[in-house]
Amino acid sequence: MDINTEILFTAGVAYGITRALSKFLNLPTRSAPWDALLRRIWVPGIVLFVLAAILGVKSELLNDGYWLLVFAAVAAMLIRLGNYRPARTLLLAIVPFAIYFAIQFLFSLLGTDIVKDFDDVFETTQGFSIIWMITFGLIARSQKKHLEAERLVREEEERNKQRIEAQNAELERLVTERTAALTQQAEELRYTLTELKTTQAQLIQAEKMASLGELTAGIAHEIQNPLNFVNNFSEVSSELLQELEEEQQKPTRDPELESELLADLKQNLQKITHHGQRASSIVRGMLEHSRASNGERHPTDLNSLCDEYLRLAYHGLRAKDKTFNATLTTHFDPNLGMVDIVTQDVGRVLLNLLTNAFYAVQQRQKQQEAGYQPTVTVSTKQGEDYIEIRVRDNGMGIPEEVKQKIFQPFFTTKPTGEGTGLGLSLSYDIITKGHNGTLSVESVEGQCTEFIITLPLAA
């Protein structure tokens, strides 16, 4: 056969090699156009073969030329992938063989016999370049494997990183969510606290008003008495004046009677002033009691404060229970000077303790014990650096288990609606927190109870 069948074979081999390379270098993803180009590496071979067959040319040079074209295409492709290390190594691998091949082709083209003359040299060079090519091919393979391993590690790292990032994002989201929930809770708590504080203030005021309500009748009685005196002394003074005028009209005047009438008039005016002041002091006390405390301390006559509230508490209960009667005893220390206290607050404490004391003796009186005389005693005492106030009653006494809870807010032994349960707890706060004092209780069940307030003199 006079045709270059060799080229067909070469084209097949070239196609196989380029396919292998393409797979090795992962060409479709690295450079799709080059992959497509190399896929058609057989086309020039066939074209050459057909042309040669038509033209009737038969030459080994055609095959070699085709080989050179293949080399050139592969080299160009490898240069194109120059940033991929195995591709560079492969380029390095084929370069010597390609150069050798090109030189041989050149000499064959020129038709010189140098090849034959230097057959040994060429043989050696060819062998060397093939060994070189195989060696670097293997190196490229190991490089590829190495890179592949590196890539896997990197990918793994990347995946880990992404996972961590995702976790971080999730955590971030949870934190934000929690923070929002906590903020809302804090907001709600703050709101509740404000509400509670308002309620507390309202309760304190309500307690104050409740105790005032209990006292209304007592206060009315306490005001009515002095007012009666004011009215009576005014009326009788008018009568005295009239008598005086009549006396002056008489031809024989009685100077003794006149001076007596004048003395009475003077005395009556003093009585009117006295009782008027008594009434206004009670009204003032009532107003002070109902007003919110400003917490300011004022020098106060504790003995008269105790006396005032003793009477108020007593008449307050009497007004509700007409049959109730009690002996009021006071042991006031005359040496007690003016004491710096929040008058209104301490007044509330006294009122509370006294109201309780009268309630206790009233309860015991209801049991109709023979010979029982309800008695409430208030004593004051000046100590070395403190003042002591004792409120004692011979009422029902307090059971031990009740005594434990007596200063707790909302604790009451009275029927629902009769006590707020705040009186003693507020009293305790006023004495301990407001005045750095102490409030304690001693009691014998069924016999007596005594509340003891101590107030330090140096605040």
Added chain:
Amino acid sequence: MKILVVDDEADVRTLFEQRFRREIRSGAFAFSFAYSGEEALDYLHSHLSEVVLILSDINMPGMSGLELLRRVKQEYAAPPPNPPLVMMITAYGDSESYNQAMQLGANDFLTKPVDFAALKEKLFSLEDKL
């Protein structure tokens, strides 16, 4: 006519003495004063035959006017001598106190503020009856 006035307010004495000063001067009435139920009983023990009328407040510390009334009616239940009349005076003119006083044998029940003109009339009509 001897009248014992029982009230814990000391100024009641001055008031009565002035209100009835003509009657006292003329000797129509004589007043004695006690400032508690206990004091009133003590006074009665020593001046029983003299006292014709007791005018007592109800609301007093210690022994109340009602208790005094009960004791007086109990102690001087049977004549002779004639038991003193007892008039109650109170700031609380409620029916409960009134009923209780009447039940205990009070001869009259007055509410504060006292109408002295009316009281004077009552006293005079009492004197007429005696």
